[in-house]
Amino acid sequence: MSSSEAHVDNSIWMRAVLMGSTFLIIGILAFATMGVGMANIRHHDYEEAVHHYEDAKHDYEEAKANNASTEEIAQLKEEKDEAHHHEIDAHLSYLTWRTAGITILLMCITYASFIGLGGFVNSIQPDEDHSHASSSYGGDDHEHHGSGSPIIFALGIMLFLMGFPEFQATLSDMLSGNETELGGIGLSMLGLFVIVLGVSNWWREDLPFIGNGEQIATSAPFEGQHIRKAGLWVFIMSEIMVFATFFSSYLRMRTEWCTGWQVEAGNCEQVDMLTASDFLRPGGAELGGFGGQGDFMTLLPGAVNTFALIISSYTIVLALKTAKNANWEAPEGFMGKLMPTKKAAVRNYLIATLLLGSMFIVLKLIEWSHLVAEGFTIGTQAGSIFYISTGAHGLHVFIGLLVMLYLVFKADTVEFNEDNAQGIEYFGLYWHFVDLAWVVIFPAFYLY
Amino acid sequence: MGEHETHGIIENIFDGLLGKDIYFWNFIVLMVFTLFEVAAVFFSGIPLKTVWAILIGVGIVKGYGISAYFMHLKGDPRIYTRTALFPVVFVLLMLWGIGLSNPEGVTGLPAWCTPLSSDYATNR
Numbered sequence: 309m310s311s312s313e314a315h316v317d318n319s320i321w322m323r324a325v326l327m328g329s330t331f332l333i334i335g336i337l338a339f340a341t342m343g344v345g346m347a348n349i350r351h352h353d354y355e356e357a358v359h360h361y362e363d364a365k366h367d368y369e370e371a372k373a374n375n376a377s378t379e380e381i382a383q384l385k386e387e388k389d390e391a392h393h394h395e396i397d398a399h400l401s402y403l404t405w406r407t408a409g410i411t412i413l414l415m416c417i418t419y420a421s422f423i424g425l426g427g428f429v430n431s432i433q434p435d436e437d438h439s440h441a442s443s444s445y446g447g448d449d450h451e452h453h454g455s456g457s458p459i460i461f462a463l464g465i466m467l468f469l470m471g472f473p474e475f476q477a478t479l480s481d482m483l484s485g486n487e488t489e490l491g492g493i494g495l496s497m498l499g500l501f502v503i504v505l506g507v508s509n510w511w512r513e514d515l516p517f518i519g520n521g522e523q524i525a526t527s528a529p530f531e532g533q534h535i536r537k538a539g540l541w542v543f544i545m546s547e548i549m550v551f552a553t554f555f556s557s558y559l560r561m562r563t564e565w566c567t568g569w570q571v572e573a574g575n576c577e578q579v580d581m582l583t584a585s586d587f588l589r590p591g592g593a594e595l596g597g598f599g600g601q602g603d604f605m606t607l608l609p610g611a612v613n614t615f616a617l618i619i620s621s622y623t624i625v626l627a628l629k630t631a632k633n634a635n636w637e638a639p640e641g642f643m644g645k646l647m648p649t650k651k652a653a654v655r656n657y658l659i660a661t662l663l664l665g666s667m668f669i670v671l672k673l674i675e676w677s678h679l680v681a682e683g684f685t686i687g688t689q690a691g692s693i694f695y696i697s698t699g700a701h702g703l704h705v706f707i708g709l710l711v712m713l714y715l716v717f718k719a720d721t722v723e724f725n726e727d728n729a730q731g732i733e734y735f736g737l738y739w740h741f742v743d744l745a746w747v748v749i750f751p752a753f754y755l756y
Numbered sequence: 757m758g759e760h761e762t763h764g765i766i767e768n769i770f771d772g773l774l775g776k777d778i779y780f781w782n783f784i785v786l787m788v789f790t791l792f793e794v795a796a797v798f799f800s801g802i803p804l805k806t807v808w809a810i811l812i813g814v815g816i817v818k819g820y821g822i823s824a825y826f827m828h829l830k831g832d833p834r835i836y837t838r839t840a841l842f843p844v845v846f847v848l849l850m851l852w853g854i855g856l857s858n859p860e861g862v863t864g865l866p867a868w869c870t871p872l873s874s875d876y877a878t879n880r
Contacts, residue, residue, distance in 0.1 A: 552847040622783040751811040
């Protein structure tokens, strides 16, 4: 082992497996309580509400057929509408619990696979193989902190995507109970295997990194700057372009639609398209009795998510600030109990970021399930651009969460300090960009 | 991100105010402006253009707060700001050239929104 790296024992790698198991248990518990227990109670309420609505509708139709008095018909109509609203509320309540349970389970399975498999692959190597001499870059103390793993990772992604159409079709057949040929998932499974290898190797190279050997650019325009940071900014530059394509497509489509706003502004006469914001914001437009007109509760998930992303941006700043602070002292009172040591403080700030990001995904899928239930699907013109744009953003959040898992693991084992905190800084840049993209997406799709 | 030193008018006012650093105050500003943004759509009497102005104004403030302080473009070498701004040229071109050049666009789309051909400014 050289002085430029920390030694990482197998026992440390095994903690990743333990962490993965913990996520699995959390996921199963959440699914059992929310996705099954609460959802079944709500489903029972929903079924009762459906029966109540059917009865109210039947009474109303019968009163109309029997030429009942106007007052009686009006009262029955009011009861029918109330029962209908109650039925919708009960359905959405059921969807909330069911979606939350399933989403948390799937997220925890992914977290467990990601952190558990990476830890397992590294833990099965002999202890001495984790020493510096076995690293890919020779044995001197001036090695760089570069890695070939992203290329392996990218190759895995390529194989996965090449096989994805068949992978998806095979899985659909399996879920439908149709006859399937398992060979169809071969290429994608190979891709996933290569991804796991790439990620595991990446971790093996990065976990012992204690801050020596950061590569510095030697030529313009980034001369003197950390190459990883410059690379991250170039990556963010490309990401800005990706989100700009979504936004310009949305703008082009939006100028064509006669929305509630356009009618109010006097630019056209009749609403011909319901946007996501019509379903989500208070006072949204209606179209022939079909959907629209959100309220405080429909906007709540998106609004809470906006605050969650801002808070998570701040917690990651606090994690970096703490890691970089050589004279850190434990705070007093309750915070002192939460963060008795610098190591615990950095780890807990990262865990807080992870929890906020996970909450973002859960709330987003709850919101989507409600929108789909109300008829705002990806099959509509407004739905396609909404789901693709917010889905692409959600995917960025989720990928960020997978990276954050590793940062939590590193903070809990090797520890971040003023020398090796670049990992948090560079990840933070990505995370802030995700927040920045939401600053545009939220008002454009949810409020306007 | 966190560990940098910046000195400007805003930093001089906020950094150290009530014992809190610039990142804390940036966080507070972002939270307050988000509250303002969400609240704007709850007031039914506000005209469309005012809501637009609020949303765009708040977006600019929040975007600046995140990129200048949390991403620390303010305080880092200028090359990072230039890198971040480089795609903005293309983004603006894309918004202008694609987003607002819809041949079936809304009534009265001004001619400057329709590059290459003023015929695009059609009436519905």
